[in-house]
Amino acid sequence: MGTTTVLPAIYASNLTLAVCFVCMGAGLMFLRRVAGAIAGPGYWAAGLFLNAAGFVAWAATITDWNREFFLLGELLHIIGFAALVLGIYRFMGKAFQRRHFAGGCALAAMWIFGLMIMPQHRVGGLFLIMLFRTLIFVWAGQIILKQASSGSQAGRSMAGWGLVAWGVYAACAPVIWQFSWLRPMAVGLPAGLHVVVVMGMVLLIIEQMQARAEASEQHAQRLEGLLPICAACKKIRDDRDVWHPIEGYIQHRSKAEFSHSICPDCARRLYPELDIYPGTRPNAT
Template identity: 45%
Template sequence: MMGFVIMVGGAYRFTGNTFNRRNMYALSGFASVWAGAMLLMPHYSFASFFLIMALRTVLFVWAGCMILKFMPPHRTAGRRLAGWSLIAWGVYVLLFPFFFQFPSLIHPGFGFLVGFHVLAALGFVVLVVDRVRSRAEESEDHVRRLEGFLPICSHCKKIRDDHGIWHPIESYIRDRSDAEFSHGICSECLKTHYPEFNS
């Protein structure tokens, strides 16, 4: 059960959400119900088993719904595959005990389980690849903003933008990147402009 809870937590963080007090209450509630079901297993095996299956179903459906709801819409392939696979897996977990009533469904039932595992894993791989690709594209766009020829004044070193307005080099770069400037003086300028401080 803890592995499934960790999976839901991973899906929650992967979708960009942060943990808060409400999440801790939900996690404590799940852990309490699961521990209670485990303690009652020797006395009420069917009810405990069904409760554990219901908890797994809630976890899988919850993770699938989070992925479908919170992932950016442009990542449709991985989002749909992972989200719907987890939801189907959750419903399957709840229905699986009933397969034992029909011996001919047991083997196909295990095949479905493996299929849902593979589809959910593949969906998560596609989500990760989409995220890496989008971050690479963002980095490319960031670098591209400072590429190409820059018209610069040979005297004051201001840079002309696309609208013909001249900007100090510091403000031009700061507006188009995350760079910050700290000012100092190089040794050549120190000799030329402040010879009294040159030692």
């Protein structure tokens, strides 16, 4: 591609997307530090960084056509997509099975075949390359959408449907690029879809953090295990060897509140002269 046919807007858009992806990846890396043991954000950040590097390589092909740069950019994008799917599997707690591995190999073979035939059959090769993107994005999106969740559905819906829309765009992109009046949308739409997907992933992380905090609070509100209790005064000893009245111990560790009354046995023992309960008066002798 000579300099007379260079599309400056495409060159600038590739570099702009690279900067956007680096910023989103950096944001996920910070979120990973906050999320702690939650798996997924690190893989997603790595995928975004790889995609950013791929856009830089593609920008080089715009100014001076170089097949090696195009292949490098394509390879970086594919590895980034694989990191995205792997992160989703880790986040959802799923394990790769043989059928998943076989499906991934089939998709990789289709992508390689598309690259091989592209010099002689540009349309057919581009179709296979974009079909690979469509299938992997829809695959990742349906994994998220099928995940059962008892809490908020906002993050699951945003990330899942965003990936599906990303896949639909990949299928339609070769057609969109044929019309000059649609090309600006073809540049901006994938960037917007990336932002939607990343925002959905952030919501997924926040929702999981909230769910873990609620579960931890509920666990803290339950009294479990053996409680050392005094056989005489009924005080309870904590883990610091401090003895507490039973009411204070339970109230401090749960949401229970006490309303004091008196049972019939104690009423008979403490107040035998009062006819509070039947049979409280002692028998006359």
